[in-house]
Amino acid sequence: MSKGKILVIDDEDIVLMSCHRALTPEGYDVKTAKSGVEGLKMLENELFHVALIDVKMPDMDGMEVLKKIKERWPDVVVIIITGYSAIASAVSSIKLGAFDYIEKPFTPDGIMSVIKKAISQKV
Amino acid sequence: MEAKRFVYSLTGKLILTISALMVIGSIILGYLMYRNREAELIEHSVDSGISFTEQIKKSTRFGMVNYDVNLIQRTVEDIGSSKGVNKINIFDAKGKVAYSARKEEIGTVLSLDSYVCKPCHAGVSKPKTTQSWSISRDKEGYRVLNVIQPVHNEPVCYSAACHVHPKDQLVLGLVEADLSLAYLDKGIRKQGLVLIAYIASFFLIISIVLYIILWKFVHTPVNILSKGMKRVASGDLNYNVKIDTKDEMGELAEVFNAMTADLSKAKKELVEWGNTLEKKVGEKTEEIRKAHAQLIHSAKLASLGRMAAGVAHEINSPLTGIVTFGHLLLKKFPEGSEDREDIEVVIEQANRCSNIIKGLLSFARATTVDKGPVNINDVVKSSLNMVLRKADFFNITIEQNLDESLSPVEANASQLQQVFLNMILNAADAMEGKGTLTVYTRKVTENDRTFAEVEFTDTGHGISQENMAKLFEPFFTTKPVGKGTGLGLAVSHGIVQEHGGKIFVKSTVGEGSSFFVRLPLYER
Numbered sequence: 001m002s003k004g005k006i007l008v009i010d011d012e013d014i015v016l017m018s019c020h021r022a023l024t025p026e027g028y029d030v031k032t033a034k035s036g037v038e039g040l041k042m043l044e045n046e047l048f049h050v051a052l053i054d055v056k057m058p059d060m061d062g063m064e065v066l067k068k069i070k071e072r073w074p075d076v077v078v079i080i081i082t083g084y085s086a087i088a089s090a091v092s093s094i095k096l097g098a099f100d101y102i103e104k105p106f107t108p109d110g111i112m113s114v115i116k117k118a119i120s121q122k123v
Numbered sequence: 124m125e126a127k128r129f130v131y132s133l134t135g136k137l138i139l140t141i142s143a144l145m146v147i148g149s150i151i152l153g154y155l156m157y158r159n160r161e162a163e164l165i166e167h168s169v170d171s172g173i174s175f176t177e178q179i180k181k182s183t184r185f186g187m188v189n190y191d192v193n194l195i196q197r198t199v200e201d202i203g204s205s206k207g208v209n210k211i212n213i214f215d216a217k218g219k220v221a222y223s224a225r226k227e228e229i230g231t232v233l234s235l236d237s238y239v240c241k242p243c244h245a246g247v248s249k250p251k252t253t254q255s256w257s258i259s260r261d262k263e264g265y266r267v268l269n270v271i272q273p274v275h276n277e278p279v280c281y282s283a284a285c286h287v288h289p290k291d292q293l294v295l296g297l298v299e300a301d302l303s304l305a306y307l308d309k310g311i312r313k314q315g316l317v318l319i320a321y322i323a324s325f326f327l328i329i330s331i332v333l334y335i336i337l338w339k340f341v342h343t344p345v346n347i348l349s350k351g352m353k354r355v356a357s358g359d360l361n362y363n364v365k366i367d368t369k370d371e372m373g374e375l376a377e378v379f380n381a382m383t384a385d386l387s388k389a390k391k392e393l394v395e396w397g398n399t400l401e402k403k404v405g406e407k408t409e410e411i412r413k414a415h416a417q418l419i420h421s422a423k424l425a426s427l428g429r430m431a432a433g434v435a436h437e438i439n440s441p442l443t444g445i446v447t448f449g450h451l452l453l454k455k456f457p458e459g460s461e462d463r464e465d466i467e468v469v470i471e472q473a474n475r476c477s478n479i480i481k482g483l484l485s486f487a488r489a490t491t492v493d494k495g496p497v498n499i500n501d502v503v504k505s506s507l508n509m510v511l512r513k514a515d516f517f518n519i520t521i522e523q524n525l526d527e528s529l530s531p532v533e534a535n536a537s538q539l540q541q542v543f544l545n546m547i548l549n550a551a552d553a554m555e556g557k558g559t560l561t562v563y564t565r566k567v568t569e570n571d572r573t574f575a576e577v578e579f580t581d582t583g584h585g586i587s588q589e590n591m592a593k594l595f596e597p598f599f600t601t602k603p604v605g606k607g608t609g610l611g612l613a614v615s616h617g618i619v620q621e622h623g624g625k626i627f628v629k630s631t632v633g634e635g636s637s638f639f640v641r642l643p644l645y646e647r
Contacts, residue, residue, distance in 0.1 A: 018446075021448065021451055022447050105447075105477050108450045
């Protein structure tokens with residue numbers, strides 16, 4: 001029984017791989033998408049508890065994806081991954097409905113604690 | 124050459140002109156005096172000549188009345204032998220020489236045209252009966268006075284026993300005498316020479332006196348002035364001419380000295396003005412050069428910032444991979460094993476990379492933030508409070524000289540705090556944990572704009588001239604590897620610049636550094 005279903009959306013493979021490798025052993029069901037469009041498609045077909053979304057992506061940026069998810073699946077907990085250690089972008093993402101944000105580069109423990117908080121809030 | 128110069132000189136001209144006038148005047152005056160004297164002498168001679176012939180008439184009267192021909196002839200001969208008497212002739216009424224000092228002339232008859240008869244008879248129906256005279260020259264060139272004296276009829280003549288003359292005859296004959304005027308000519312010539320000698324001496328004395336006067340009162344002062352002008356012309360404006368006379372030359376010298384003094388003053392002012400101008404031009408040039416350098420520097424930093432942001436973002440993702448997989452690997456090795464330590468180094472260095480990138484990003488992100496009125500003193504105080512408890516500051520004295528009346532600045536408080544913290548931490552590093560950090564806030568005016576200025580002065584090791592230029596460049600650091608990213612001042616610079624302010628440093632190696640942050644005041 002998985003602890004929760006997590007969707008990671010990032011254009012960088014290494015970030016997707018890192019999240020997958022960090023979270024899977026802890027009992028989470030991790031799926032990845034390489035773009036916002038792909039991620040939204042997956043959300044239409046499957047139910048996810050948490051979505052980890054990179055802010056900066058080529059076709060559709062993280063804020064856009066966040067807005068769309070909040071419109072259609074308000075129950076999905078969104079965590080923003082940001083490369084900018086910017087309070088401003090973090091604040092604006094939270095205003096848009098994100099649960100929290102995490103800065104790159106993150107450690108397995110770091111992402112775990114954020115996910116744990118998110119799931120517990122959900123439950 | 125000297126003579127020519129003298130002729131052209133003022134003295135020379137005056138002397139020559141006055142001399143010429145004097146010579147001409149002397150000649151005219153001398154000539155007039157000479158002629159006047161000559162006329163006087165001649166008049167006198169004529170008077171003497173006339174009285175001489177009267178004397179002849181009177182001397183021969185007795186002989187005439189008694190008709191003693193021999194007595195008359197002897198008397199005429201005696202008188203005629205006197206010195207200066209050339210000739211004595213006595214004519215009868217028919218123009219025949221009746222008696223003469225020279226016997227051979229007796230009996231000679233003259234016509235009415237002759238020089239003796241002509242004066243009274245020529246062209247005149249009724250002859251004159253008065254005496255006449257004329258002057259001619261003898262063979263030696265001396266003048267000779269010829270006097271003709273008529274002998275008038277008298278009662279004693281026509282009533283004498285001889286009955287020679289009728290009563291109605293008016294003139295009985297003539298006495299003619301030639302008297303030499305050689306003594307007169309000689310005298311006049313001598314007097315002329317004496318006159319010339321007098322005039323020459325007078326002329327010489329006047330010339331000498333004139334020359335001395337002109338030399339003393341004209342030539343010498345003119346020379347002094349001319350010398351002075353040459354000195355002044357050659358640039359010696361402190362030169363004074365010394366002419367103490369009270370005349371026009373003295374006045375001229377005074378005016379000249381006043382002019383030189385004015386010139387000297389004007390020149391001095393001009394030189395000063397020139398120097399000031401040069402200095403000002405120099406200052407302005409330096410200002411422009413600095414502004415230009417600042418501009419280039421800012422442009423460089425801005426492009427560096429953009430590049431850094433791009434690089435930072437790209438690097439963050441691979442770093443995430445390194446850190447995540449490093450941590451995953453870490454769990455596979457037992458605590459204390461060498462492999463685990465190696466992996467820990469990898470993670471540590473990846474984290475260092477991450478810190479560098481954070482700095483880079485905050486450097487790049489010094490743009491687009493919300494600003495508002497901020498009390499700069501409050502930010503300074505909170506920044507100082509943040510560091511006070513750090514061990515690095517235990518041995519550092521912090522002095523605050525804050526201008527509490529300072530108006531708020533337009534800023535983003537957290538960015539401003541980042542800048543001030545940077546300054547404070549840098550100061551602590553420069554002092555190696557020991558010394559005094561003095562913080563000032565004050566109001567300054569630059570180019571008619573008012574700024575709030577914060578000064579951080581430390582007693583640290585100072586900054587060398589070569590480091591000064593690179594101070595605000597990203598990645599420039601003098602701190603040991605791993606301790607500083609070299610981004611602190613670059614970020615501060617970017618933030619202050621974005622706030623429309625400026626940041627600059629004054630430093631003396633070995634004495635310490637002062638960092639100045641200027642920010643524009645908040646305008647509602």
